[in-house]
Amino acid sequence: SFCIxxxxxxxxxxxxxxAFRTMSSLMVSYLWIAFQNEVPMLFVGGTASGKTTxxxxxxxxxxxxxxxxxxxxxxxxxxxxxxWVPGLTRQxxxxxxxxxxxxxxxxxxxxxxxRPEYIIVGEIRGAEAYVLFQAMATGHCAYSTVHAxxxxxxxxxxxxxxxxxxxxxxxxxEACSIQIQxxxxxxxxRRTKQLVEIVGIDPNSLEVITxxxxxxxxxxxxxxxxxxxxxxxxxxxxxxxxQDDMRRELRTRKRILEWMVLNDIRxxxxxxxxxxxxxxxxxxxxARVDGLR
Numbered sequence: 001s002f003c004i005x006x007x008x009x010x011x012x013x014x015x016x017x018x019a020f021r022t023m024s025s026l027m028v029s030y031l032w033i034a035f036q037n038e039v040p041m042l043f044v045g046g047t048a049s050g051k052t053t054x055x056x057x058x059x060x061x062x063x064x065x066x067x068x069x070x071x072x073x074x075x076x077x078x079x080x081x082x083x084w085v086p087g088l089t090r091q092x093x094x095x096x097x098x099x100x101x102x103x104x105x106x107x108x109x110x111x112x113x114x115r116p117e118y119i120i121v122g123e124i125r126g127a128e129a130y131v132l133f134q135a136m137a138t139g140h141c142a143y144s145t146v147h148a149x150x151x152x153x154x155x156x157x158x159x160x161x162x163x164x165x166x167x168x169x170x171x172x173x174e175a176c177s178i179q180i181q182x183x184x185x186x187x188x189x190r191r192t193k194q195l196v197e198i199v200g201i202d203p204n205s206l207e208v209i210t211x212x213x214x215x216x217x218x219x220x221x222x223x224x225x226x227x228x229x230x231x232x233x234x235x236x237x238x239x240x241x242x243q244d245d246m247r248r249e250l251r252t253r254k255r256i257l258e259w260m261v262l263n264d265i266r267x268x269x270x271x272x273x274x275x276x277x278x279x280x281x282x283x284x285x286x287a288r289v290d291g292l293r
Contacts (some may be wrong), residue, residue: 012057012079013271015260020052022179022190024223025261027214028058029253030195030232034175035061035280037235038117038141042124044148045179050190051145052076052122059143060272062118063279069103069111070098072122080272087111104128108135117141126162130230133165136172150178151196155208170208171200174231184221191216192223197230253278259289 014028023031032040035058036224043051052067056069059079067108068076068084075088087110090102105128112135121132121144136152137144154176158165178194202209213229216222236246256278260271278285 001085007075007076007078011224011239012053013266013268014057014060014257015266015271017054017057017216018257018261019266021191021221022054023192025224025254025257026225026250027192027195029250030213030229031058031177032061032253032257032275033235033249036063037238039174039231039235040140040142040172042154042173042176042278043143043145043179044176044180045145045146046149047177049181051179054177054190054192055143055145056161057268059118059120060268060275064272064276066117067115068118068120069114069116070120070122071107071111071128073104074122076122077089077120080269085111085114085116105131107131112140118143119253120144123147124163129158129163129165133172136171148178149180151176151194151208151210154178167201167206167208171198173198174234175213191221199230226285247287252282256289 017023018025018028043055045051056077056079062081064081066083068079069087070083070084071087073089075086077086080213087107089104089107090100092099092101108121108128108131119132119135119140119142121128121142124132124144124146132142132144146154146157148157155170158170159164159167175195175197177192179190180193181188181190183189192214193216194212197209197211197213199209211228211230212226214223214225217224232246236243256274260266260274265271265274274285
């Protein structure tokens with residue numbers, strides 16, 4: 001048997017993610033800042049929960065001049081950045097022969113020699129995960145997807161075979177987005193159940209310390225912000241921002257995102273152009289949002 005998977009010619013954008021209510025505009029604003037500032041993340045969820053779709057959409061926030069290398073066994077990542085180098089695994093020649101096989105592990109090792117600023121792995125399943133976490137620990141920004149339904153199950157999957165990541169490497173991962181597929185009023189939808197930061201390892205219990213930044217409230221179908229983010233605090237130090245500066249930046253990006261949704265600016269190339277212009281000429285974009293141009 002075989003499976004045919006059809007992908008949109010025009011991939012979903014961050015504006016689509018907000019319009020579908022997979023995330024709130026504030027959550028996407030948080031991810032915008034995180035992706036721009038090279039915060040490594042995993043997108044976690046079950047089958048058909050929209051992990052790769054959301055990851056692909058958020059990659060639009062990666063600055064256009066950065067070098068990106070993607071590694072996949074099935075081509076799913078499709079981003080508009082000009083410095084994107086896609087990598088694809090290859091099966092061996094001649095039936096069961098392993099001759100000529102190029103796996104994700106080999107592609108990832110080769111990618112690290114290219115000195116990319118961002119590495120995207122379609123899904124981590126085995127030995128390539130160790131190389132990916134070593135890359136994160138040495139300062140590379142990496143994104144990937146994993147099948148799990150919560151932070152404890154994610155940690156369990158990462159620590160056990162075939163992935164087998166030592167717990168000491170887990171803090172190299174700074175955040176994870178946990179996504180689910182559910183039904184609301186009989187309609188199948190995707191929701192981001194949690195956005196969680198990996199703070200560190202407790203020295204006594206050796207438990208993973210986490211901070212829930214956002215959570216989905218199933219009763220109201222709304223997203224609740226905890227008000228505390230260690231990732232944003234780290235970025236504040238990096239950019240020499242005050243708390244007021246960071247709050248202002250979050251509000252500004254939230255306003256731009258909501259303006260795009262309201263005006264049906266949802267195509268990936270359109271959103272990418274606005275994001276790039278905001279990085280270069282923020283005042284001009286804000287003037288358009290405010291209706292001054």
